[in-house]
Structures are given as structure tokens and as C-alpha cells.
Amino acid sequence: MAEVIPFRGLRYNLPLAGDAADLVSPPYDIISPDAQRRYHEKNANNAIHLDFGLDEPGDSETSNRYTRAGTALDDWIQRQILTPEPDPAFYLLREDFTGPDGQPAARTGFMAAVRLAEFSEGVILPHEETASGPKQDRLRLMEATDANLSPIFCLYSDPGHEITGALEKAAAAMDGPAIDIIDDAGIHQQLWAIRDEQATSQVTKALAEKILLIADGHHRYETALAYRNARRQRDGDPADPQPYDYLMVYLANMDDSAPQVLPIHRLVCGLAPETVAGLPAMLEKDFEITKFTDGEGNSAAESPASQMIERLSAADSNRNAYGLYLPKQDSYYLLVTRHPRPVLNDDTGHSAAWRSLEVSVLDRLVLAEIMGIRNNGLNETARVNFVERTDAALAQSKDCDAAFFVNPTSMAEIRSVAEAGEKMPQKSTYFHPKPLTGLVFRSFRY
Numbered sequence: 001m002a003e004v005i006p007f008r009g010l011r012y013n014l015p016l017a018g019d020a021a022d023l024v025s026p027p028y029d030i031i032s033p034d035a036q037r038r039y040h041e042k043n044a045n046n047a048i049h050l051d052f053g054l055d056e057p058g059d060s061e062t063s064n065r066y067t068r069a070g071t072a073l074d075d076w077i078q079r080q081i082l083t084p085e086p087d088p089a090f091y092l093l094r095e096d097f098t099g100p101d102g103q104p105a106a107r108t109g110f111m112a113a114v115r116l117a118e119f120s121e122g123v124i125l126p127h128e129e130t131a132s133g134p135k136q137d138r139l140r141l142m143e144a145t146d147a148n149l150s151p152i153f154c155l156y157s158d159p160g161h162e163i164t165g166a167l168e169k170a171a172a173a174m175d176g177p178a179i180d181i182i183d184d185a186g187i188h189q190q191l192w193a194i195r196d197e198q199a200t201s202q203v204t205k206a207l208a209e210k211i212l213l214i215a216d217g218h219h220r221y222e223t224a225l226a227y228r229n230a231r232r233q234r235d236g237d238p239a240d241p242q243p244y245d246y247l248m249v250y251l252a253n254m255d256d257s258a259p260q261v262l263p264i265h266r267l268v269c270g271l272a273p274e275t276v277a278g279l280p281a282m283l284e285k286d287f288e289i290t291k292f293t294d295g296e297g298n299s300a301a302e303s304p305a306s307q308m309i310e311r312l313s314a315a316d317s318n319r320n321a322y323g324l325y326l327p328k329q330d331s332y333y334l335l336v337t338r339h340p341r342p343v344l345n346d347d348t349g350h351s352a353a354w355r356s357l358e359v360s361v362l363d364r365l366v367l368a369e370i371m372g373i374r375n376n377g378l379n380e381t382a383r384v385n386f387v388e389r390t391d392a393a394l395a396q397s398k399d400c401d402a403a404f405f406v407n408p409t410s411m412a413e414i415r416s417v418a419e420a421g422e423k424m425p426q427k428s429t430y431f432h433p434k435p436l437t438g439l440v441f442r443s444f445r446y
Helices: 033-042 065-078 133-145 162-172 197-207 218-234 273-283 304-313 352-356 358-370 390-399 411-419
Strands: 010-012 082-084 090-098 104-115 152-156 179-182 188-194 212-216 246-253 260-262 265-269 287-292 321-326 331-337 383-387 402-405 430-432
Touching (some): 104 162, 212 218, 212 411, 304 321, 321 358, 383 390
Antiparallel strands (some): 265 402, 287 331, 321 402
């Protein structure tokens, strides 16, 4: 089903390019403006100069951050800051990190070139809705560079771990990783370029029987499809596969204990005062509600916020559950649906898997229907902000009218919705950690 092949990556020529830890950056879509500038100042060869350039005064259609990225890529290749792999390779990546539960965790995946396929072909499946804005940005960058500068993130199923096992066996025969760094998030990153033909052939053959599920990078995948279609039309629809028919992808096994999926909480601002004051009563029809209080003598660990999060994580998996914080009343609640999943009616046009999702029920029933955050609703102008870390959401919720906390979406739920041919609502999942930008690039000229 999937065509997954090794490729001749462009990698930093160390130490000429600089220290490896100073050359990589997080994915563009999680970098704040302050962090963007900081990475630009960190090293003149940092990957962010290609993948997420700064706008400058006087920019025009012919001179802008996209054209500067194309010029910089050519310059780095000419000066051998970046050098091509001598032979096609898979790029094995091991990440050791601390999970959201505070425990050590590890994930092993690899980067490869994957042949693009329309979603209708059933070879590569999306799992989440996307917006149009980021697609235009990524398309202009691809047009200016003729390259994949950062990998999208896909999942495959391999209960026996045969695929990464073959790559790890080849890596064990090497002198050591090509890159071995601790990144700015404290994650230990180790990269091996696996060129062993027996190992790469074994992996390609094994993945030919798999379906790939996009975990992160939907915008870039759809952008790559648009770019491919435009190039094939311009080139007269060549019969042979072209470099732009493929996309650089980071692949991880969904049957591993990692990758880890973090929840994405909803913070709501701009609600009508009567909605804020009456929200618990408005929710009673559909939810059993528990309010947490700060009893005398309670320790910090027994605070209402901690009680809410602890009870939420232990909620009955057969029902949808949410934490609710109302800052103006300084009140914390646990909301549990009165009826088992799926709560949403089948007249939504969605499968039972989609209608069972906690984010679906929260977005459709609570935010849109009960609270009126929809067109022509009482709170149609309210803003919903998305925050993926619980500690950050608790801190930021002080400035909003209501904060809803959710449990992470499970891998089984993600798989069920995708196999039903559907996409999850936007901001349903946050995969952690996200693959770094700059470990390897893929130019269409090699």
C-alpha cells in the first residue's frame, strides 16, 4: 500500500556548520515570535533560517522570507554547510525524554521518503481537520526551495516491532550516531543514517503492506499534494516518478508505548456574563457535576485544581468527562455525561467513533449548543484558545471566562476515526515530542 523508500538527505557538515545542538529548531508551528527571533540569533546556520524566516521591512513579492530561504539553501550547499548523503538512507532517530507523568520515556522512529497519495486512495489517512492559512505559507516555501525542510509525522502499525528492529540492528553495527545532542527541551536526540541495503529493503518491503496515519503535519502533506499536482501539470505529467512525488516523513510505530498523545484543553474568553454565571446550571441536563472545594487543612496537592485533574484522569472510560474551571468564581468542577458514549446523535452524519470523542462532544454539545459559541449564537464572538499542557492551561485560564480540561485522545480512538474515513475535530491531539527541524533535509535535486 505505502511506498516508503530511503533518500539522499542533506545533513549539516559538522563541525564546519557549527555545533549540532545550535543548528536544530522545533517545528515552525509551535515556535512563538520570541523563540523565532531567538533561534535566528542562535546560529547563522540554524535550520529556522530556512524553515521559518523572519519578515523584514521592504519585503516584496520578489524579495521576502521565502526567497531568502531558497537563496540560503543554495548558498549552504555551495559552501558545504549542508552536504548530501552519499547513498540513499533511512534516518533512525531515538528520543529519550521525560513524559507528562514525570517518568522517563523513549521513542524510536525514522525519517524516510514516502510517495504521496490522495486521501481517497486509502494509503495515507488524515486524522484531523485543517485550516487554509498555513497551507499557503508552506506552499510558498516549497516553491522557493524545491525541498522538504521538515518532516511530517506519520504512524504505522507493527506489533512485532520488526521495522525499527531491522534499523536498530543496522545501527548497532555502526560506530555510533551521526548526531547525539540534548535539545532545548531537554530531549536526548540520537540520529543514525542507515544506508545498509539489506535493512532498507526489509523496511520498504514491510511498509508496503501498511497504511500510514498522519499524526502531525496535515497542512504540509496537503501542501505537498498541491505542489506535486502543479509540478506534474507543468512538466507534462511525466510517466516516471519525480522527486516531488515524495515527501519527507518521520515514521513511528503506533503499537509502541510511545509516541505519547497530550490533551489539548479549551480556554474560552469573551462569554456573556449570564453564561458565565449560569454555566453549571446550564450543564446539569447533560452532565453529572461534582464541585471541588478547598477544605480546611488541605495540602497544595489536595487543592481543588489537583482534585479536578486527578478525578478527570480516573473518570469512567465509557462516559465523556471534562474538568471545568470558572476563574471569576474560582470554582472547579468535574463534568461526566449522564449517558454512555456516544452522546451525540447519529444525525450529525458522523460515525460512532467520531461521536464518542471527548473533543467532539465538547465542541458540538457544550461549546456550540449549550454555550452558543456558533454563528448566530449568544456567544458567537467568544474566542476559544487551545493549550496543550495542563500546567500551562491552568496558569493561562486565569485570564479567561471558562476553561475546559480533557483527557488525551487514545491511539485506539485515533485509529478508529481514521479507519472510518473521517477526520477528528481541529486541535484534538498533540503528539509529543515533535520531530526537530534540521536533523536532515530533503532536496529535490538529489
